[in-house]
Amino acid sequence: MPPIKLYGPPASSYVRTARLVCLEKSVPHVLEPIELGSDAHGERHPWHRVPVLEHGDVRLYETSAIARYVDEIGEGPSLVPARPPERAAMEQWISAINSYVYDAVVRNYVLVYVRSMLSKQPLDTDAVRAGAPKMERDLGRLDAAYAKRPWLAGEALSLADLFVAPIVATTAMFDEGRAALAGLPHLRRALEQLASRPSFATVHANLFA
Numbered sequence: 525m526p527p528i529k530l531y532g533p534p535a536s537s538y539v540r541t542a543r544l545v546c547l548e549k550s551v552p553h554v555l556e557p558i559e560l561g562s563d564a565h566g567e568r569h570p571w572h573r574v575p576v577l578e579h580g581d582v583r584l585y586e587t588s589a590i591a592r593y594v595d596e597i598g599e600g601p602s603l604v605p606a607r608p609p610e611r612a613a614m615e616q617w618i619s620a621i622n623s624y625v626y627d628a629v630v631r632n633y634v635l636v637y638v639r640s641m642l643s644k645q646p647l648d649t650d651a652v653r654a655g656a657p658k659m660e661r662d663l664g665r666l667d668a669a670y671a672k673r674p675w676l677a678g679e680a681l682s683l684a685d686l687f688v689a690p691i692v693a694t695t696a697m698f699d700e701g702r703a704a705l706a707g708l709p710h711l712r713r714a715l716e717q718l719a720s721r722p723s724f725a726t727v728h729a730n731l732f733a
């Protein structure tokens with residue numbers, strides 16, 4: 525199989541999710557740089573987001589569509605549960621992450637730190653303080669879900685957990701995120717489970733180097 529091309533920066537949480545699925549399913553992939561917001565980007569993704577996938581004639585955007593595609597063409601057990609209740613739970617969590625958790629945790633908290641690191645400008649501590657409560661709230665909601673079962677959709681790893689992994693891994697890099705996680709044993713256990721997988725180490729090596 526020719527490698528999949530994934531466009532987007534390696535530190536993006538959604539790009540990391542797409543890469544995790546490729547690695548879990550032994551689907552070769554290469555990361556392609558893209559100038560965010562450029563016309564070339566707009567031709568590949570009308571809303572100028574990442575990741576974008578190209579694989580032969582197949583062009584896709586939206587991480588859940590990319591993840592489903594990679595899961596189906598890849599090797600090994602599917603990361604989409606076979607039974608309707610677990611499959612629906614997976615969909616519920618992917619939708620909740622896309623609609624609520626990403627904004628609360630990444631856009632309004634993590635990205636405040638990342639912007640400061642990349643621009644080498646002082647940290648906007650007001651923005652960190654403003655973002656922290658919703659980050660804590662949504663990590664708490666994930667913790668409550670992981671308290672009920674080993675993985676978000678049940679007994680087995682599913683695509684939903686691969687959406688969670690990059691978000692929580694990056695949040696744990698910063699003070700308030702680390703402090704929140706210290707009080708959330710079930711989410712911490714999930715992160716440890718995810719971090720023990722080779723895919724996680726590959727995707728998180730030299731993240732902001």
Ligand SMILES: N[C@@H](CCC(=O)N[C@@H](CS)C(=O)NCC(=O)O)C(=O)O
Nearest residue numbers: 536537538572573574575586587588
């Ligand atoms: N719904 C999209 C969201 C993708 C997304 O927001 N990606 C972020 C990076 S993690 C992005 O493109 N940010 C650039 C921007 O918001 O302009 C998906 O599932 O792929």
